[in-house]
Amino acid sequence: MKFCILANPEKYSIQKPVEQVFEWCSTNKHTISLTESLQSQFPKVSWPSHVNTVKTEIEAVRNSDIIIAIGGDGTLLHTAHLIKEIDKPVLGINSGKLGFMANIQPDFIHHALDQISAENYKIDRRRLLQATSNEGNTYFALNEFLFTKKDTSSMITLSADYNGEFINDYWADGLLVSTPTGSTAYNLSAGGPIVMPSTPVMLLTPINPHTLTTRPLVLPDHNTLTIRSAESGKHTLFAYDGIIQPSETEFEVEIKRSDYTIQLIQLPEQNYFETLRNKLMWGMDRRKG
Numbered sequence: 001m002k003f004c005i006l007a008n009p010e011k012y013s014i015q016k017p018v019e020q021v022f023e024w025c026s027t028n029k030h031t032i033s034l035t036e037s038l039q040s041q042f043p044k045v046s047w048p049s050h051v052n053t054v055k056t057e058i059e060a061v062r063n064s065d066i067i068i069a070i071g072g073d074g075t076l077l078h079t080a081h082l083i084k085e086i087d088k089p090v091l092g093i094n095s096g097k098l099g100f101m102a103n104i105q106p107d108f109i110h111h112a113l114d115q116i117s118a119e120n121y122k123i124d125r126r127r128l129l130q131a132t133s134n135e136g137n138t139y140f141a142l143n144e145f146l147f148t149k150k151d152t153s154s155m156i157t158l159s160a161d162y163n164g165e166f167i168n169d170y171w172a173d174g175l176l177v178s179t180p181t182g183s184t185a186y187n188l189s190a191g192g193p194i195v196m197p198s199t200p201v202m203l204l205t206p207i208n209p210h211t212l213t214t215r216p217l218v219l220p221d222h223n224t225l226t227i228r229s230a231e232s233g234k235h236t237l238f239a240y241d242g243i244i245q246p247s248e249t250e251f252e253v254e255i256k257r258s259d260y261t262i263q264l265i266q267l268p269e270q271n272y273f274e275t276l277r278n279k280l281m282w283g284m285d286r287r288k289g
Contacts, residue, residue, distance in 0.1 A: 001117060004033040004064035006057055006079050008071050009041045017070045017093050018042070020109045025050055028117060033060040061086055066116060066265075068093060069102060073143075073185070076101040076264075077241045080128065080142040084260040089123060091116065091265045100184050101126075101264060103275055115267050124266045126181045126197055129221070130258035131240065133251075139240040140258055143182030147227055147253075148174030148207060150237035155210055157230035163223035169230075172209040174237075177202055177225060177255050184280070192216045196272060202255065221257040228252045 005021060007014045019042075025032045033052045054060050061067055061083055067090045069079045076092050083090070092102030093109060104112045115121050131139045139145070149156045158175050160167040178187040180195040183203055188194060192205035193216060202225065205216040219225060229236040229251035238245050238253065 001030045002033070002063060002065045003030060004060035004067055005038065006060070006067060006069045006075065006082070007038060008075055008078070009038065011071065011074065013095050014070050015042070017095050017106045017109060020106065021068060021070075021093075021113070022051065024110050024113045028113075030117070033063045035060060057082055061088065064088065066091060071095055071102060073101050074242070077142055080126075080262045081140065081241070083262065084128060084140060087261075087263065089263040089265050100275060101181070103270070104267075112265075112267060116265065120268060122266045122268070124197065124264040125261045126264055127179065127200075127221075128258045128260045128262070129177065129179050129202060129255055130260075131177075131253050131255045133253050137245075139245070140260060141177075141182070141240040142179060142262065143185045143241050144176050144178040144187060145227075145253070145255060146174065146176055146186065146237070146239040146242075147229070148237050148239075150235055154235075155208075156235055158236070159228045159230065160204060161226040161228075162219055167204070167217070168214065170206050170209060170214060171211070172206045172214070174207040175227060176205040176207060177227065178205065179203075184276075187216075190216075193218065194276070200257070202257075223256070225255045226252065227255065 005018060031050045031052060033054055035057055036053050039053050067088055069075045069090055070093045079090055091112060093104045094102040126142060128140045128142050131145050147158055155171050155173060158170045176187050176190055180197045180199045183195040187203055187205050190205050190207050192203050195201060200221050201218050202221045203216060203218055206214050236251050
């Protein structure tokens with residue numbers, strides 16, 4: 001079996017997890033690919049013959065059967081954008097903080113790789129949303145699209161239509177359009193609902209709205225949601241999965257379900273509700289000892 005490693009050593013502590021993956025692959029005679037720049041982060045390591053170094057991450061991905069993303073959910077988001085046109089399974093190993101998608105802890109790396117080698121795992125498919133601006137630019141998000149105020153302390157006004165029908169004018173700090181995967185990210189902090197990842201919906205969540213009666217909406221993702229800025233983009237910042245884009249003159253974005261999904265590896269003992277309980281302390285009663 002052929003693996004590759006994707007990681008951001010400048011942001012996360014990856015040495016121990018990477019060494020554990022190397023050790024397991026060496027013992028079990030599996031090959032592994034990684035970039036030259038990632039290899040350079042380990043100058044004291046004696047590289048065994050089963051390790052292949054390549055120029056780019058996409059080369060490493062194409063040379064592999066299984067992608068191992070080491071870091072936090074930011075690394076998983078980067079991986080999703082990199083491989084959205086390449087349908088290969090991803091194992092997320094958490095060396096960051098919370099890690100909803102990268103939920104394998106370093107102590108369980110050998111166990112996880114044993115399960116993968118035995119093909120004892122399930123695939124959790126996560127769909128991306130697609131946004132197209134009126135200037136013809138296309139963006140994809142596994143977590144969310146963000147529309148928020150820029151260079152101003154005042155609220156901004158954004159309008160939303162769904163399937164050609166007017167929803168509302170939002171006077172707020174911004175709007176989030178989230179996937180079910182992103183429901184536990186910024187959406188949750190903004191007061192939006194938690195949604196199971198396989199649900200075919202998108203979430204429209206206002207950020208600090210001026211009117212308390214303005215609540216989040218859950219919308220089917222097979223129709224188009226259109227977001228417009230009353231300020232024509234002058235005071236509006238747009239980002240996808242945390243990546244900020246330059247402002248466009250006439251600010252209008254159409255959002256719908258994309259054709260792309262990514263495959264997250266889920267071990268037999270894992271499920272979404274267990275992740276909620278472990279990561280969010282879901283349902284924990286502090287009154288109990």
